[in-house]
Amino acid sequence: MTDFNSATAGIPDDDPTRSLTVVDPDDPATTHISLAGGTYTILISGEQTNGQYCLIDMLVPDGGGPPPHRHDFEEMFTILEGEIEFTFRDEKRSVRAGSTVNIPANAPHNFRNVSGAPAHMLCMCTPAAQDEYFMRVGDEVASRDAPPPQLTDGEKAERRQRAAELAPVYRSELL
Numbered sequence: 001m002t003d004f005n006s007a008t009a010g011i012p013d014d015d016p017t018r019s020l021t022v023v024d025p026d027d028p029a030t031t032h033i034s035l036a037g038g039t040y041t042i043l044i045s046g047e048q049t050n051g052q053y054c055l056i057d058m059l060v061p062d063g064g065g066p067p068p069h070r071h072d073f074e075e076m077f078t079i080l081e082g083e084i085e086f087t088f089r090d091e092k093r094s095v096r097a098g099s100t101v102n103i104p105a106n107a108p109h110n111f112r113n114v115s116g117a118p119a120h121m122l123c124m125c126t127p128a129a130q131d132e133y134f135m136r137v138g139d140e141v142a143s144r145d146a147p148p149p150q151l152t153d154g155e156k157a158e159r160r161q162r163a164a165e166l167a168p169v170y171r172s173e174l175l
Contacts, residue, residue, distance in 0.1 A: 018050070021044055021048050023043045023044065025041050025043060025057050025144055026143070026144065028142075028143075030042070030043075031045075031135065031140065032140065032141045032142065032143055032144055032146065033134050033135055033138035033139065033140060033141070034138055034139045034140075034141045034146075034148040034149060035134055035137065035138035035139075036064055036065065036066055037060075037061045037064045037148055038058060038059055038060040038061055038064050038148075039058075039059045039141060039144055039145075039146070039148070040056050040057070040058050040059075040123075040134050040138065041056065041057040041058075041059075041144055042054065042056055042131045042134070042135070043055045043056065043057050043122075045128065045131050045132075046127070046128025046129055046131055046132065047128075049128060051127050051128050051129070052126065052127060052128065053124055053125060053126040053127065053128050054124070054125050054128035054129070054130055054131035055122060055123070055124050056122070056123045056124075056125070056130070056131060056134070057120075057122055057144070058119075058120070058121050058122070058123055059118055059119075059120055059144060059145075060082075060084070060111075060113040060118065060119045060120075060121070061113065061118055062113050062114075062115060062116055062117055062118065062119075063112065063113060063114075064112070064113050065084075065110060065111045065112035065113060066110055066111065067110060067174060067175070068087065068108055068109070068110045068174070068175040069108070069109070069110060069167070069172055069173060069174050069175055070106055070107060070108045070109065070172070070173050070175065071105070071106075071130075071170070071171050071172040071173070072105050072106055072171045073105050073125055073126060073127055073129070073130070073171060074102065074103070074104065074105050074125070074126050075102070075103040075109075075123060075124070075125050075130070076100060076101065076102045076103070076123070076124045076125075076126075077095075077100065077101045077103075077111070077121050077122065077123050078099075078100045078121060078122045079095055079096065079097050079098065079099050079100075079101075079119065079120075079121045080097060080120040080121055080122065081097050081115075081118075081119055081120040081121075082096075082097060082113060082115035082117060082118065082119025082120060082121075083095065083096050083097070083113070083114050083115045083119065084101075084111050084112070084113055084114065084115075084119055084121065085111065085112045085113075085114045086101055086103075086109065086110075086111045087109060087110050087111070087112075088103065088107060088108075088109045089107055089108055089109070090108070094114060108175055129170050129171065130170065132170065133166060133167075133169075133170035133172065136162070136166055137159060137162050137163040137166060138159075139151075139159075
């Protein structure tokens with residue numbers, strides 16, 4: 001546990017080069033990524049937080065979700081709409097809107113939308129980098145409700161290959 005009374009602990013000076021971040025997910029300047037059939041909107045990037053965390057708005061189609069994976073950073077999900085089945089260390093658990101799930105670093109996991117309709121959730125990763133990974137392996141789309149690009153089988157295979165090759169760069173492992 002952190003010792004907040006430590007005499008050596010001090011709060012650094014304010015960094016005036018950093019500014020307040022306010023994001024409208026429907027602002028045309030916001031980055032939207034089509035990935036695994038869903039749309040991931042980068043609300044707060046690692047660049048904006050000096051790498052401390054990133055916050056991603058996820059619209060996940062029915063049946064959608066990533067393959068099993070693990071990474072060396074914490075990942076937290078708040079389900080806003082729908083029902084998500086999380087598989088954590090081979091154990092399945094359904095989580096409904098209003099709940100928050102934290103995935104500890106290094107633990108094997110994945111999720112799948114089992115709502116029968118699109119699901120909506122927020123994902124925070126700390127430290128950041130997942131936002132960059134998604135931008136490098138997904139396809140940028142114009143808005144949160146833009147349809148995913150129609151990829152050929154070859155393009156889908158290329159995306160999977162790119163995700164596998166870049167995973168170690170972003171401290172992740174596809175299982």
